[in-house]
Amino acid sequence: xxxxxxxxxxxxxxxxxxxxxxxxxxxxxxxxxxxxxxxxxxxxxxxxxxxxxxxxxxxxxxxxxxxxxxxxxxxxxxxxxxxxxxxxxxxxxxxxxxxxxxxxxxxxxxxxxxxxxxxxxxxxxxxxxxxxxxxxxxxxxxxxxxxxxxxxxxxxxxxxxxxxxxxxxxxxxxxxxxxxxxxxxxxxxxxxxxxxxxxxxxxxxxxxxxxxxxxxxxxxxxxxxxxxxxxxxxxxxxxxxxxxxxxxxxxxxxxxxxxxxxxxxxxxxxxxxxxxxxxxxxxxxxxxxxxxxxxxx
Numbered sequence: 278x279x280x281x282x283x284x285x286x287x288x289x290x291x292x293x294x295x296x297x298x299x300x301x302x303x304x305x306x307x308x309x310x311x312x313x314x315x316x317x318x319x320x321x322x323x324x325x326x327x328x329x330x331x332x333x334x335x336x337x338x339x340x341x342x343x344x345x346x347x348x349x350x351x352x353x354x355x356x357x358x359x360x361x362x363x364x365x366x367x368x369x370x371x372x373x374x375x376x377x378x379x380x381x382x383x384x385x386x387x388x389x390x391x392x393x394x395x396x397x398x399x400x401x402x403x404x405x406x407x408x409x410x411x412x413x414x415x416x417x418x419x420x421x422x423x424x425x426x427x428x429x430x431x432x433x434x435x436x437x438x439x440x441x442x443x444x445x446x447x448x449x450x451x452x453x454x455x456x457x458x459x460x461x462x463x464x465x466x467x468x469x470x471x472x473x474x475x476x477x478x479x480x481x482x483x484x485x486x487x488x489x490x491x492x493x494x495x496x497x498x499x500x501x502x503x504x505x506x507x508x509x510x511x512x513x514x515x516x517x518x519x520x521x522x523x524x525x526x527x528x529x530x531x532x533x534x535x536x537x538x539x540x541x542x543x544x545x546x547x548x549x550x551x552x553x554x555x556x557x558x559x560x561x562x563x564x565x566x567x568x569x570x571x572x573x574x
Contacts, residue, residue: 289412302471304528307485326339
């Protein structure tokens, strides 16, 4: 089924364009925007929420999502229909039961229990309500949502596009650099996710060196020293916006490699999450689950 057929059938929605700060931040971090979103969607899961701690990518994704959901729950939302509320209550009780017994379960048992509950919830919801399963991204990329992601959206009454747009809006290296000067040194979960992705997948190349990529790291420190004397946040943000935009433009002609090109390929096994038509592999290196391709046109 092609993109237009998915849209016409009501199974897909379109994200027309990425926020400019998101594009710049991904490019400076040497990440493709579509790969960033694939990683984000694939790493949201309920079982990891109960087990993973520290800087693990799954933990950061869950933190970012539920920070947004808390904001949604505190805002005024349209009341749900009765059949909707009954189904949500049913599956909330089942998931809460798993959470309460999680300390007595092994990792495999926990994964099986949560995965079974998530699949059953998604099937029940799909019998009552139309479900968006695909997101059409700029450039023609088709991202299929995982069961965990769809269930999360259904349980909290949000759309996948709303969640992804909120996450993309929270990605800004220039904003992060600007607020650091005002004592806000702790990064948000979504910015920590970007940081760990960069540290995980970045590989130095001669092309980057020739384009002056590493000189911009030094330039960032110079900008920071210059704006230390600036008391106005808007002026700091403007200076860092200019710095990162120049960095982005200088690197625009240097292709960003796929994550597969920057990761060891030995010992992988089939995984399969966001792209059922595409083979997935699980890398032996911790926290690297990567699809072989992203463009399904």
